Amino acid sequence: xxxxxxxxxxxxFAAAAGTIAPLxxxxxxxxxxxxxxxxxxxxxxxxxLAGPGAVSAVKQALQxxxxxxxxxxxxxxxxDHLNKPDVGTTVARQWxxxxxxxxxxxxxxxxxxLAVANVAKExxxxxxxxxxxxxxxxxxxxxxxxxHWVYDTYxxxxxxxxxxxxxxxxxxxxxxxxxxxxxxxxxDTTDFVTNAGGKVVGSVTYPFPGTTDFxxxxxxxxxxxxxxxGLANAGTDTxxxxxxxxxxxxxxxxxxxxxxxxxxxxLGLEVAQGIVLTDSFYWDMNDRTRAxxxxxxxxxxxxxxxxxxxxxxxxxxxxxxxxxxxxxxxxKLDGAxxxxxxxxxxxxxxxxxxxxxxxDGRKIHPSYLWEVKKPGExxxxxxxxxxxxxxxxxTAFRPLDKGGCSLVKA
Amino acid sequence: MIMIFGIPGPLLFGQLLLGLINGAFYAMLxxxxxxxxxxxxxxxxxxxxxxxxxxFVAWMLLNYVGIGYFPALILAPLIVGAFGIVLEKTIxxxxxxLDHLYGLLLTFGLSLVIxxxxxxxYGSSGLPYRIPAALQGAVDLGFMFMPIYRGWVVLAAAVVxxxxxxxxxxxxxxxxxxxxxxxxxxxxxxxxxxxxxxxLTYGGGIALAxxxxxxxxxxxxxxxxxxxxxxxTVFAVVVIGGMGSILGSIVTGFALGVVEGLTKVFYPQASxxxxxxxxxxxxLTRPRGLFGKAA
Numbered sequence: 001x002x003x004x005x006x007x008x009x010x011x012x013f014a015a016a017a018g019t020i021a022p023l024x025x026x027x028x029x030x031x032x033x034x035x036x037x038x039x040x041x042x043x044x045x046x047x048x049l050a051g052p053g054a055v056s057a058v059k060q061a062l063q064x065x066x067x068x069x070x071x072x073x074x075x076x077x078x079x080d081h082l083n084k085p086d087v088g089t090t091v092a093r094q095w096x097x098x099x100x101x102x103x104x105x106x107x108x109x110x111x112x113x114l115a116v117a118n119v120a121k122e123x124x125x126x127x128x129x130x131x132x133x134x135x136x137x138x139x140x141x142x143x144x145x146x147x148h149w150v151y152d153t154y155x156x157x158x159x160x161x162x163x164x165x166x167x168x169x170x171x172x173x174x175x176x177x178x179x180x181x182x183x184x185x186x187x188d189t190t191d192f193v194t195n196a197g198g199k200v201v202g203s204v205t206y207p208f209p210g211t212t213d214f215x216x217x218x219x220x221x222x223x224x225x226x227x228x229x230g231l232a233n234a235g236t237d238t239x240x241x242x243x244x245x246x247x248x249x250x251x252x253x254x255x256x257x258x259x260x261x262x263x264x265x266x267l268g269l270e271v272a273q274g275i276v277l278t279d280s281f282y283w284d285m286n287d288r289t290r291a292x293x294x295x296x297x298x299x300x301x302x303x304x305x306x307x308x309x310x311x312x313x314x315x316x317x318x319x320x321x322x323x324x325x326x327x328x329x330x331x332k333l334d335g336a337x338x339x340x341x342x343x344x345x346x347x348x349x350x351x352x353x354x355x356x357x358x359x360d361g362r363k364i365h366p367s368y369l370w371e372v373k374k375p376g377e378x379x380x381x382x383x384x385x386x387x388x389x390x391x392x393x394x395t396a397f398r399p400l401d402k403g404g405c406s407l408v409k410a
Numbered sequence: 411m412i413m414i415f416g417i418p419g420p421l422l423f424g425q426l427l428l429g430l431i432n433g434a435f436y437a438m439l440x441x442x443x444x445x446x447x448x449x450x451x452x453x454x455x456x457x458x459x460x461x462x463x464x465x466f467v468a469w470m471l472l473n474y475v476g477i478g479y480f481p482a483l484i485l486a487p488l489i490v491g492a493f494g495i496v497l498e499k500t501i502x503x504x505x506x507x508l509d510h511l512y513g514l515l516l517t518f519g520l521s522l523v524i525x526x527x528x529x530x531x532y533g534s535s536g537l538p539y540r541i542p543a544a545l546q547g548a549v550d551l552g553f554m555f556m557p558i559y560r561g562w563v564v565l566a567a568a569v570v571x572x573x574x575x576x577x578x579x580x581x582x583x584x585x586x587x588x589x590x591x592x593x594x595x596x597x598x599x600x601x602x603x604x605x606x607x608x609x610l611t612y613g614g615g616i617a618l619a620x621x622x623x624x625x626x627x628x629x630x631x632x633x634x635x636x637x638x639x640x641x642x643t644v645f646a647v648v649v650i651g652g653m654g655s656i657l658g659s660i661v662t663g664f665a666l667g668v669v670e671g672l673t674k675v676f677y678p679q680a681s682x683x684x685x686x687x688x689x690x691x692x693x694l695t696r697p698r699g700l701f702g703k704a705a
Contacts, residue, residue, distance in 0.1 A: 043526075043529060043534065044534065044635070045534060045635070046534075047529070047533065047534035047535075048533045048534055048535040049535075051534075178679055204674075204678045205678060205679055206674075206678050206679070206681065207678075207679060207680075207681060207682035207683075210639050210682055211639075211681075211682065212630050212636065212639045212640075213428075213432055213629075213630075215428050215431075215560075216425055216428050216429075216671055216674040216675070216678075217674065217678065219421065219424045219425065219428065219554055220421065220674075220675065222555075223418060223420070223421045223424075235535070236534065236535060236536055236631065236633060236635070239535065239536060239631050240630055240631060243629075243630075243631065244629070247541070247548075247557045247559070247560075247629070248548070248555050248557060249548050249555045249557075262533075262535050263535060265535070266535035266536050266537065266538065266631060267538065268538045270540075271538070
């Protein structure tokens with residue numbers, strides 16, 4: 001086969017620029033087309049935990065759902081939000097207004113997610129959030145057009161925070177990323193720590209993005225005398241904090257409040273071993289998750305999916321089921337009605353098994369507490385977690401009446 | 411315990427030391443920028459990307475060829491420096507006669523391309539690079555736990571900075587270089603190959619960035635974005651020190667590291683901004699920078 005160098009270069013640039021990639025070509029006349037926009041971090045700190053893997057998960061969901069022969073077409077659009085709420089909002093508006101996008105999925109970054117949720121509500125479209133963590137999306141900022149799929153700051157705080165306090169870690173110091181997500185995570189964790197009888201002795205808030213050196217904050221944490229160091233950050237920031245904590249011989253127990261599989265992969269087990277973390281999905285949980293992950297790996301150079309990427313697959317699968325059941329034309333017309341229908345239908349997929357979506361837009365499933373394996377316990381690449389505990393679906397998230405979401409009272 | 415401005419003394423000393431360590435990176439990177447600007451009149455925005463390449467080359471040498479940290483400290487700057495020479499010969503040299511702005515745009519574009527290629531190939535989470543066995547461990551200084559590797563970084567940076575300064579200010583080669591920037595045709599008339607001199611200077615400046623990259627590899631994860639995080643601050647350092655001033659960039663690099671370190675104690679949210687506040691103040695009071703020569 002002859003592939004010209006020009007073709008490769010052009011392909012490379014197209015991928016780098018995140019341009020529109022139509023999945024099915026040749027639209028028959030009169031056939032409705034669903035347009036799925038995957039808005040994610042394609043170049044920044046969250047690229048590996050969401051990014052191209054999320055795009056691949058969208059395509060996998062479409063392929064396995066079997067769009068062909070169901071009387072409609074699907075187009076996938078991809079864009080990079082660069083972790084900037086203004087960029088995310090602009091893309092969302094352009095997609096809804098000009099490109100006829102019906103559903104936006106992913107958006108790893110709480111600041112961008114809150115902005116995109118507003119646009120989706122204004123335009124009456126569908127927004128399925130998988131990457132952003134702030135629990136505000138189902139509280140004060142809840143919307144009839146948004147579903148929060150995978151996890152949130154409340155779930156993480158309850159699982160990791162409570163487990164830490166229970167095992168003696170009753171005084172905390174936070175290193176917090178200075179934006180919506182970091183602050184929400186610190187706030188939710190603080191609630192659990194103080195309710196369980198612990199106390200927070202201090203915290204530092206550092207500029208995000210752009211901070212690479214955490215040594216100064218680590219020394220401040222150490223001198224506070226706290227037993228637990230809560231890392232209210234994510235992605236490369238968490239990786240750098242953990243590496244440097246080891247380098248500076250920080251004796252505190254590390255609570256990785258949000259740590260993804262790809263972060264552990266990057267840290268290596270030597271550094272990451274023993275860290276306790278919470279995820280709602282791990283590829284090696286059961287036969288179904290393993291089967292899903294094997295299919296995912298084929299398209300993603302052998303990497304394993306994070307819970308965010310699994311969530312993209314799960315949410316798009318459920319969306320397609322609902323849209324086919326209610327009629328594609330109707331689903332395209334009214335985002336809020338589609339979301340209501342999604343809430344009415346129980347969820348079922350390989351990644352999260354059986355689940356449901358609450359009135360406030362919170363998708364519920366169990367959460368799991370994991371411990372990172374020692375190098376000797378791991379059988380090979382990506383074999384990183386061992387199960388410690390789990391919280392059932394009905395108590396894993398904030399109780400429906402405690403969030404103050406206006407949809408619940410109605 | 412001694413309290414200074416309401417902060418425990420040991421904590422403050424620790425922060426001063428950490429500031430010096432970060433300052434070492436600022437000094438090495440801004441030194442390369444200052445040399446390149448002083449000799450070539452090019453504002454080299456690709457410096458951060460080439461710093462990142464230094465770290466990646468060290469990682470590749472270890473993982474693909476099995477060459478460890480210390481040889482990489484010499485080899486990676488040579489490899490990346492050679493890459494810089496190719497860039498200078500093929501692309502950058504075409505812009506010397508044009509306004510600074512063209513060089514800035516070109517090198518900025520180059521840095522986007524280089525970083526994009528590494529991001530596509532290696533992801534954005536970063537790759538682990540271990541601290542060499544000889545430099546592992548830490549010393550308890552009483553007021554803080556000092557990792558041996560960080561101490562080594564300050565030492566290596568100081569030696570390299572001083573050596574570069576000495577070569578440019580005290581040797582015949584340096585004198586020729588400085589003369590060539592003042593009056594290239596005259597120096598050429600004495601039989602010196604000025605274009606080659608300029609190419610080697612660019613290569614040397616890039617090698618300095620790559621050297622800093624190798625030093626940074628074990629501290630930060632080897633990450634395509636690692637240069638971007640530094641480069642804005644480093645440009646501020648060069649401006650504050652005085653564009654093209656060798657000594658200025660070294661002293662300012664270390665000093666601003668300390669200023670930033672102290673900000674992290676008193677008001678951490680401002681630590682990313684404080685360098686630019688200093689820059690504004692300096693530009694208002696001394697437009698040529700702290701060590702800049704009058705026109």
